[in-house]
Ligand SMILES: O=P(O)(O)O[C@H]1[C@H](O)[C@@H](O)[C@H](O)[C@@H](O)[C@@H]1O
Ligand SMILES: [Mg+2]
């Protein structure tokens with residue numbers, strides 16, 4: 001990794017730790033978990049999500065004034081969600097806000113950094129690490145001996161819920177050892193990267209949910225795919241992250257659909 005990128009990554013790690021501390025403290029303070037809603041009554045946000053995103057963006061802007069941002073709460077407030085070739089920080093201040101609101105203790109501060117529309121950190125084959133320890137995906141080749149992670153998302157339209165359950169039924173019927181969900185895409189992807197689960201899939205995620213996790217999975221030896229096979233498109237809101245191409249064949253069992261893309265022009 002060149003010095004410039006290393007410098008950017010060091011800052012990302014430092015600000016993620018600072019943000020993580022704010023989230024940790026807020027978990028113990030009911031007032032900081034006061035809930036508001038966004039696209040639906042189950043799409044939650046708190047002042048802590050907004051505060052943490054602000055903290056990260058201000059900190060980065062001070063050091064790298066020309067860089068761009070895609071932040072979950074900034075997009076919710078009306079900013080464009082467009083990935084250009086420019087250096088761009090892709091931020092989910094609290095991935096797992098529903099967990100956070102309920103003190104269910106699995107949340108992540110997710111920060112990805114892209115240049116030329118490619119997520120940069122780790123792409124040079126330097127590996128993925130958790131507190132200095134290298135991560136490695138599971139070597140399981142048999143999907144029948146696998147744990148698959150997924151989520152139910154926050155879209156409760158009947159047709160969407162039907163498709164989610166249809167995929168779940170197909171996957172359980174393979175049969176797999178188990179299905180799990182941490183309540184956060186970023187944590188699910190880190191579980192794939194660390195070998196605890198063999199694959200994670202979800203339709204309905206956003207680019208800020210998966211940008212950082214995607215490079216962590218690849219650097220830990222895993223593969224990314226669209227839910228209908230083929231290359232993943234981080235703006236498509238569909239993702240499969242697996243330990244290898246064999247387990248990634250769960251895509252055959254997924255009842256795919258196409259939510260509105262993250263980079264779709266705003267409707268008038
Ligand atoms: O907590 P969020 O940042 O909103 O991300 C959640 C997302 O809202 C939910 O729909 C997904 O199922 C989760 O996997 C995300 O992490
Ligand atoms: Mg999220």
Ligand SMILES: [Mg+2]
Nearest residue numbers: 072092094095
């Ligand atoms: Mg979030």
